[in-house]
Amino acid sequence: MSISVAMSRITEPQINSASPSSGRKFNLPRQKEKVVVVMGATGTGKSRLSIDLATLFAAEIINSDKMQVYQGLDIVTNKITKEEQRGVPHHLLATHNPNSEFTATDFCESASLAIQSIRSRDQLPIIVGGSNSYIEALIDDDDYKFRSRYDLCCLWVDVSMPVLHTYVGERVDEMLENGMVNEVRAFFNPKGDYSRGIRKAIGVPEFDEYFRKEWLIGDEERRERLVREAVRQVKENTCKLARRQLGKIQRLRNVKRWKIHRIDATPVFRKRGEEADEAWKKMVADPSAMIVAKFLYNFSTPNVGGGGLRLSSSALQSAIATVTC
Structure with missing residues (x-):
């Protein structure tokens, strides 16, 4: 089984377009x-x-x-x-x-x-x-x-x-390695609204406690524990999201008959x-x-x-x- 692509991407055929190999015309209603x-x-x-x-x-x-x-x-x-x-x-x-x-x-x-x-x-x-x-x-x-x-x-x-x-757990770990904490830190606002805009995204509210306390805690081990807890919540909430998304697709398919x-x-x-x-x-x-x-x-x-x-x-x-x- 193979699919090959010509120099330009494939466009939809026009009505009554002809097949080069057979000369036949296809009457395609549009x-x-x-x-x-x-x-x-x-x-x-x-x-x-x-x-x-x-x-x-x-x-x-x-x-x-x-x-x-x-x-x-x-x-x-x-x-x-x-x-x-x-x-x-x-x-x-x-x-x-x-x-x-x-x-x-x-x-x-x-x-x-x-x-x-x-x-x-x-x-x-x-x-x-x-x-x-x-x-x-x-x-x-x-x-x-x-x-x-x-x-x-x-x-x-x-x-x-x-x-x-x-896989989700592995992906969150990769996001952490790619700089997720510093990326979220730039959006941290002690008065920020986690019910509005991009701050609703999984990975933002979970780090709220860490950003509020990181400068108050002198113990590096305690700071790392806060990070680990935030990451655990990100993984857990992402898995919950996946289950909700699956449920919605199944409803569209089985109840609404898409x-x-x-x-x-x-x-x-x-x-x-x-x-x-x-x-x-x-x-x-x-x-x-x-x-x-x-x-x-x-x-x-x-x-x-x-x-x-x-x-x-x-x-x-x-x-x-x-x-x-």
Whole structure:
């Protein structure tokens, strides 16, 4: 199973576009424009998958993480770096004042404008983030008429909770090594409001006690104990967040009956290094690309352009068989 990319990224076919190899014309109805959503609990690799898809298809990304929309605290909020973005345009990422309040209504209005802007450039909008309440508001609120305007493809990157909890702990330790404490210290305010703006982010209120006491405690060991306790709380609260996010996705799928393609990434997170990268491609990136290709092109064996996206029917069926639809 392989996916190759031509010099330029793949764009959606036009109505009655012809296949270069066969000369056949495909009558592709385009009553609605298309949008892809990548969801999942924190730490499951949503941003990575969105970049994989955006570098294959002609796409731009809309961030739907309610903390990553704010400027600052890049380590704590785990923002994707410029290098990791690989040149893919991002919207609503580090765009708002960290002391302001960015509500679900603000997100719906901003995301709607971003979708229209992206579509005006004939690009595919990919919405990605863990704030499922924001995504639900955008898609199901009648005020925004999303479902009457767009066809939707939802991908859910899922990792079993015990495996994800282990990974979350490792990620917090890595954040600590990368300077999380000093980053949060710059935002510390004894009179700060932890119910507003970026100070709501996990990793900020947990260090409040440490920052209040660190200059009053002369004993280095006691200061280290305060740091360890703050880190423990960060890990615990992040795991709680992951469980809440999972519950919301399951509600959207099982109660509201959203059609969501589940991609099980658990085996990937049990591996390390090159083995993990190979497993990601085989078990997450390739199956997701094939689902999106089928969604965009409306036929089972897309063959677009000379050397563009080439997916055999057997490869497509094999990949989709690994996905719980």
